Amino acid sequence: MIEATNLTKRYGTKVAVDSVSFQIHPGRVTGFLGPNGAGKSTTMRMIMGLDRPTGGHVTVNGRDYTSLRAPLREVGALLEAKAVHTGRSARNHLRALAATEGISDKRVTEVIEMTGLTSVADKRVGGFSLGMGQRLGIAAAMLGDPKTLILDEPVNGLDPEGVKWVRTMVRYLADQGRTVFLSSHLMSEMAVTADELVVIGRGRIITAGPVQSVIDAVSGTSVLVRSPRAADLAALLAGPGISITSSEPGSLQVRGLEAAQIGDIAADSGLALHELTPQRASLEDAYMTLTAQDVEYTSGAAAPDAAGIADAAASKEYAA
């Protein structure tokens, strides 16, 4: 389990992570979702002891990462811009890492097989595609057979096959009871990959919970109803906590009642229904609603000028 309590990171006057608290549980894939600059990488770097919190604290299985005696065996991480010696082969890169904690050559071969790198294991890492590099990063994270995995943007830049591979891999790892925490700004990807979400914007947690409940909390579910006697039905359905709107004659959008309840009320009064469709907002819609105030630049706001883009690029470099 990963537990953050009032975790805060300031860079000068910039508050990158602002008193963030969350728990990431084993056996689940938890997505850390937020727009660019929201504070995901900074939070992950603090979990891994690579950045010192300005305030609060974060533990992995109850301990500070820096106090772990054999960290590779407890936490595996794929962080952005991970340093790899490009002249080495994949196998030798993994061997060098394994040697720091007395991990066997047999395990190196196992993670190479597990990540589908066998045919390129003895090739120079410098020639690897982005996808192969991500596989190698995940192989490195898996070396110590850790119970906790932290993956920063693991699908970034991958082709559809690579994305599917990561999705299958994280599901497999969580099903083995591991804690899997992965960041993404791709909400559509998280909808099919994660069980739980922690949504962050401008350094603050916006919401957290199971994927569907995050969506429901934002959008609420509604039911589209079509009836030739829509007005009569609306009068019957009206009540406290129930909202009914109509965008066209004969059609109602009802919130606060389940489809079955609406169907029963209509049937009891002998009103014909031509359509009764529960409607759920997609994660994409929910995410846009959640983070609308929290993106650093929106299309409605003044576009960032060249200097703004250069600043953003520069701060990414510091973070790397």
Ligand SMILES: Nc1ncnc2c1ncn2[C@@H]1O[C@H](COP(=O)(O)OP(=O)(O)OP(=O)(O)O)[C@@H](O)[C@H]1O
């Ligand atoms: N070393 C640093 N010095 C100054 N500011 C930084 C540093 N690292 C990050 N920041 C700033 O902190 C904020 C959070 O950055 P972070 O990289 O954690 O966000 P992110 O959610 O991972 O974004 P992205 O999806 O773009 O990687 C950003 O505004 C960023 O510019």
